[in-house]
Amino acid sequence: MFPQFTEDQSAIREAARDFAMSEIDPGAAGRDASGEFPKAILKQLGEMGFLGMTVPEAYGGAGVDFLSYILALEQIAYADASVAVTMSVNNSVACAPILAFGNEAQKQRYLKPLASGELLGGFMLTEPDAGSDAAALKTRATKVDGGWKLNGAKAWITNGGVGRYFVTMARTDPDKGKKGISAFILDADQPGVVMGRPEEKMGLRSSKTVMVALEDAFVPEDAMLGKPGDGLKVAFGGLDGGRIGIAAQALGIAQRAMDESVTYAKARRSFGKAIGEHQMIQTYLAEMEARLQASRLLVYRAASLKEAGKTCTVEAATAKLFTTESAVWLCDRAVQIHGGYGYSREYLVERLYRDVRVTTIYEGTSEIQRMVIARELLK
């Protein structure tokens, strides 16, 4: 266990674990099969303060530290990674940028309902032709009386169709390149925001991910986040915290794969003994545990730095890169240890293997994390 946990951090971790195993875990396989969005669970998470964990109580949040949030997220992911990504996006890339860049009126109007869980939020940066190269986004924000009209397409939007307020990046000045992008708080409850059908994904099947068409979507004057041209700063600043969150999600999935593998290795017998007594299985388990422990330290360290207000771009990228790559490898080994049963929907590791795969892709691919780390090293 990480030695620096305070009493509060331990209590939050325990509360998250209890809720995850009693309320989230039992229905996870069913939701994976049906694709049903866990609305009631999200409502309960909101009541527990888990949807705006680091947001001060005055703005509807729980007002706890960033490491507590990460510990809670890891426990939720242990039970159901789909619930975890919904929680992560609301906390990290919807609430956090509004808290960091919003003015008082924006915090009262938009942050309060998102942090309290009354409404869900999301983040619209990615476009069909602008994923890793976020600055290539084409969505236009054109000035009109009283605000802006947004036109363009956004892709892979988590919480699309179930969320209300989205931190949205659009080009306000096409001649200014990266400095011509601004951030807005977009209200999705209007005819100009057209949510597509949920994507048919390999994993995370009960979280909602959609394409969004913006057709003269209106944003009022007072819903610009930060100054004109601040769009990428708002987006990338939020992604530092978001990446630690996704690393925590991967950690929770990987820990579950580990625990399932140990249980199976003790129960399953071959050649006259438990498979865990074969050195080949022991080698897998030992390597899995080593990567898990290293991942955990990286994630908690990045979270502690963020809480201390230190720049943590490299630490967040490192934690995400190592933890998500390790988690994908770990879930692959878990399937291998389970043999044919690991390939069957009857066994949990099959879902973990599908759910974990996207963690090396979203909120910045592993290739982008390597680029972020190397750029800082070479500065």
Ligand code: CAA
């Ligand atoms: N914090 C704050 N500001 C930052 C920053 C950070 N970590 N990183 C960059 N910036 C600022 C820069 O300082 C710069 O502003 P100035 O010019 O004023 O200094 C501005 O942002 C632009 O930065 P760059 O010039 O470095 O931008 P770039 O075009 O070279 O891109 C990149 C860099 C790292 C490749 C970036 O495009 C990137 O991270 N791409 C990946 C995109 C991504 O992660 N998308 C995830 C989508 S969200 C998601 O997946 C959620 C979900 O559904 C789960």
